[in-house]
Amino acid sequence: MRKNKYYLLLSIAIGFLLIPSGFIAFSYSPNGEMENPNSTIDLKTAYNSEYPIVLCPGWLGQGISMIKVWNILDEAGFNMINFNGAYSPTADKTVSTKAITYSPTYNGWSFNDRDTDGIPESSGYTQIKGDKYKDTYNNNELVVKGDGIWWIAEQIRDYVFDKVTFTAPGSAVLSPSETGDGTWHTPKINLITHSMGGLLSRTLLKRNLLSGNKFEHIINIQAPHWGVPVADWGAGMPGIIQDIELGIINSFGPWAASAWDMQTDSQFMKWLSDYDFIHEVTDVAIQPDSWSTIAGHPWPDIFFSNFPGNDMNKPEDFQNTGTTGPALTTDLTGFDALVPQDGSWLIGSNTYICEDNHGTALMGESTLNILLDILGSGYHFEGDNIPLVGNAFVNIMGFSTTENMDGWPDYGGEPYYKIWIDADGDAYTNDYISISDNLDSGIGDLDAGEAYRETGDICQSDMFSLDDYETPFINIKIEVWDDDSLNADDLWATFEVKGITLSSDIDQDDFEFVAEDADGNKIWFEVNGFTNDVAKSNVAHLQVHLDHIKYNDNYESGGAEMFIKTWAGDGNHPKYYDRDDLGTVDGVDDGETVYWDVEMFKGYIKKDAPLKIRCEAWEDDSWSSDDDYPAFNWWSEDWDGYIDGSQWGWFPWDANDCEYQIWFTLQNPEYAFSLS
Structure with a gap:
């Protein structure tokens, strides 16, 4: 029973990382009302930043999780860097979201610096089982195969340099449309991160992949600056440590390496703080103009009073360290369901407390208002977690086939469409509902190798409502049928496009999707409408x-x-x-x-x-x-x-x-x- 208990707890914790935008937020105070966010130390006067903003997500690298933040800041008038099309040679991957999306390869390892030169070792390991290895030259130090945080930071650098050309101090900020080369020209950028993205920001600076003088402001939302205690649970549990390490963690493939790095006493966390476990902004030589950390909202003690790692017992441990960073005036005992409040604090930073837990910070009113305040927008965001609203429809823009649809040598077929939508947009279930049946293509006969493209809004589905759906995605399925006048109609091709981002893809004018099946048939379509991200x-x-x-x-x-x-x-x-x-x-x-x-x-x-x-x-x-x-x-x-x-x-x-x-x-x- 004890073993199953910790499997359950670890699975819950990993769930917060996997689905950062889907967890329901609540908070508690003695009078039953929502608690207000407050600043705990040394707040600087807000200013209106003109420098473009980079968004970097946490573990699993899902840039789509930050789409709400991107759209709200864009609506507030900030210069937002759109990373669609950005390429990283170290990952050999291209971003398809407005915020950075990153993914590890198996080229690297979790951090293990056996010769203490600040560079993790890339060889000399003996496989134990699966992705788990030991370093026989370093007291059998356990390591995990896959790019750890040290390596993933190189991807972030690649994506930034693909979209930004840094110019001399004092130079004007120019957008890609003004420069004509597809990049922003700017002396500095602002970087906003969530969760593990905060550790990536420190790694960028510590490795000098990006110098601190390139940043006007770094904002870390609920970053595990002191590690993730739930990653340590196996340490004191004889008999299940191997199960946890080899079973649950390694089931995430190369992502396991960065999860391993986030243990509170990992080699990586030691390297990040020069081996003294005092994590502060002075760990990097060149500072950004300003550095802020946002800690998560306290969860009720009645639920988490016995939850392992719910409080790292700071700042008592900090106040006698002799460090130069300011100490907090109160003990942060809250827990955002993954990172303790005091675990998000970086000594020397401006520290805020939001009302949102780890799963809802990127959608919540409290966090968004703190960001707007730090960046000096003058705007105020009102509302709870943001539901999707409005209406949309699918517009078929064209179809091509690799064979004659009727199967005859000389006669083409007359295609028509059936369209379904899965409005909760998850990747695991297909809860499709029909929004159009027997939609005439108007194409007429279509022969093998022939493509039909429509530039107008002629072949449209019925309008469907986005109300009451709280996911930022939808799935679309389109069937192409051959209208056979002699026999029963034939299902010719089926196309499925999952994870269409309502808040970006629908809001873009003339944003066209292309899908291809295994036989080489193609469909072109767009989804028109908008969500409440438009404001x-x-x-x-x-x-x-x-x-x-x-x-x-x-x-x-x-x-x-x-x-x-x-x-x-x-x-x-x-x-x-x-x-x-x-x-x-x-x-x-x-x-x-x-x-x-x-x-x-x-x-x-x-x-x-x-x-x-x-x-x-x-x-x-x-x-x-x-x-x-x-x-x-x-x-x-x-x-x-x-x-x-x-x-x-x-x-x-x-x-x-x-x-x-x-x-x-x-x-x-x-x-x-x-x-x-």
Whole structure:
């Protein structure tokens, strides 16, 4: 039972590292109210930084975990470095997220400096089992195969230099669009890290991979500056230390090396503090202009009172060390569920306490406001953990096939699409729901090797809601079917794209995804819409309603079959409905009014986007091509004055052959948060 208990505790702790944005936050105070963050030492006056900002995540290197921070700081007006496309030769990998994403290889080891020259040994180890080795030249020191923190820091350096050209002190900050070479030109950068990213920032400076004078400010959020106590649990537990080291830790492959480095008494932690275990900013020769650490929120003692490693018993240990760094005035006994509060403190830094635990700091109001305050934005962020809101739709941009779809030598097929969405976006379950069935491609026959590309918003799925989903990802599945007029339709190709980032990919105009199956078939599509990362101050809620159409001129005697086509929403990407969505009405005579009473659009629209409302009346002609009536069309780039919740419209819009009665309402959404 004891062994199982510690397996469970270690698994919980690792879970905080694996899913940093998905853990539910709560805090406790004696009166049952939320505690306020406070500064504990020597706060410097905030200033508004012009230097661009680099975001670096913690263990497992998931840059996507910092997307909320990236978007909020961007909305607040800071210069944010977008690392999409940044390349590291040491990892032979390219970043695909706005924040840095890194991953270890098996080229290195956990830190082991047997000759104390400050450089870990890269050979002379004997394998015990799996990724675990011992150094027979150094008292059988245990090491783990994989890039430890010492090695991963080289990746961070590579990514920064791929996106930043450092210029002389006092030089102007120039964006990539101004320089034309794809990099920022700047004398300095700001670096914001989470968890193990804080140890990477110190390694960058200590190894002089990036000199301290290249940083205006380093901000470490919940960094384990004194190690992670849960990584030490095996040390005092005879009989299970091998199970923990060989089982749970090594199941993470090369990531195990950096986990090994984060033990409180590891060779790496000793090297990082010059072997004296006093971790302070003076461990690096050249200091950044300012260094801040943010400690996590205390969890209730009733839950963690007997939790191993929940308090490192600081600062009592610090106050008699004789170091030059200032001492804290109170004992930090809180625990953020992975790193003790006092374990996040770096002597000599400006120390803050946020209200967020280790899993929610990158989404929480408290941490975001501390960042805004340190950087001197003048903004204030309000709201709880940020849910996703709004609407979006999938737009098929093209398809290509490697074979004739019908299987005949000389005849192509007519593809149509079925589209599903998994709105909680996890990688392990496929909870797909259909958002469009039998979506006509409009392509016609498509032969082998032929590609069809559509540049407009013609082949769109139904709109789906993002409300109530708290994950920043969605998964999209698209099936391509061959419309076979002789036999049953054939499923031709299936494409699945997982981990689409709502807060970045959807918000980018004309951001196109490409997927390819094992047979070489390809699909091009985009996801249009937005999430509340856009900031609801820049969003209005739009509802467009078609009440009725009066047909003054019937193009077909004896009563006609009428249908409509509508477009509405963001003028750059309006939502389109065709007859399959809204149906037809038979037997319409001259002068007759059809009360369609349909919703043309309901959703959000950015205030800086043009507003488009278009409705086309059509008559289904059984003898020749269908007849279209004069269209209603309204386009506006200056529609702020209509945002008052009233019904605006045309009663009617007279197009001679027909009359349209359409109304719309615009109003500001209920704010889940705002930047003010």
